[in-house]
Amino acid sequence: MKTLIQSTLIALTLASPALSHATLEQQEVAPNTTYKGVMRIGHGCEGQATLKVTITIPEGVINAKPMPKPGWVLETVRGDYARTYDYHGPRSEGVQQITWSGGVLDDQHYDEFIFRARITDAFEPGSTVYFPTVQDCADGQQPWVQIPAAGQDPHDLKKPAPGLKIIAPDHAHHGH
Numbered sequence: 822m823k824t825l826i827q828s829t830l831i832a833l834t835l836a837s838p839a840l841s842h843a844t845l846e847q848q849e850v851a852p853n854t855t856y857k858g859v860m861r862i863g864h865g866c867e868g869q870a871t872l873k874v875t876i877t878i879p880e881g882v883i884n885a886k887p888m889p890k891p892g893w894v895l896e897t898v899r900g901d902y903a904r905t906y907d908y909h910g911p912r913s914e915g916v917q918q919i920t921w922s923g924g925v926l927d928d929q930h931y932d933e934f935i936f937r938a939r940i941t942d943a944f945e946p947g948s949t950v951y952f953p954t955v956q957d958c959a960d961g962q963q964p965w966v967q968i969p970a971a972g973q974d975p976h977d978l979k980k981p982a983p984g985l986k987i988i989a990p991d992h993a994h995h996g997h
Contacts, residue, residue: 851987851991856985866928866957869961870927919934
């Protein structure tokens with residue numbers, strides 16, 4: 822029994838880095854598809870509960886629509902895109918930031934914050950698009966906002982922004 826407990830504790834310890842930052846559930850997508858972004862929040866700020874989560878929607882990701890979350894207040898910030906995109910007509914502005922606040926996500930718990938958006942052809946297959954995400958707690962923040970420089974391994978960053986790898990389109994699936 823003691824060996825089983827020790828093995829479980831070792832497995833949990835080894836698994837904890839995967840929960841040590843904000844991550845996207847689905848980490849690959851083709852351009853010109855609709856993407857369901859599920860931002861996973863695995864812990865609070867040094868023992869404190871998460872009270873607010875803000876996701877920045879990068880240029881080239883359009884028509885972002887957040888999913889309301891019971892017990893949380895949902896706010897969006899809209900602005901102009903750097904260019905006009907063609908998606909069911911011309912789109913020159915849209916949601917650039919999504920914030921869920923007013924809820925409480927205990928440090929010992931895990932939750933997901935969901936949005937849907939269109940990944941445009943602004944991204945080449947093989948590139949990565951980053952979604953800077955900030956958790957606010959009572960006395961601090963977890964800013965998952967660092968974007969790696971060209972050729973830099975994102976795992977080398979202390980507070981990496983969640984990344985979405987752009988893959989070649991699958992002609993059998995059109996992402997509608």
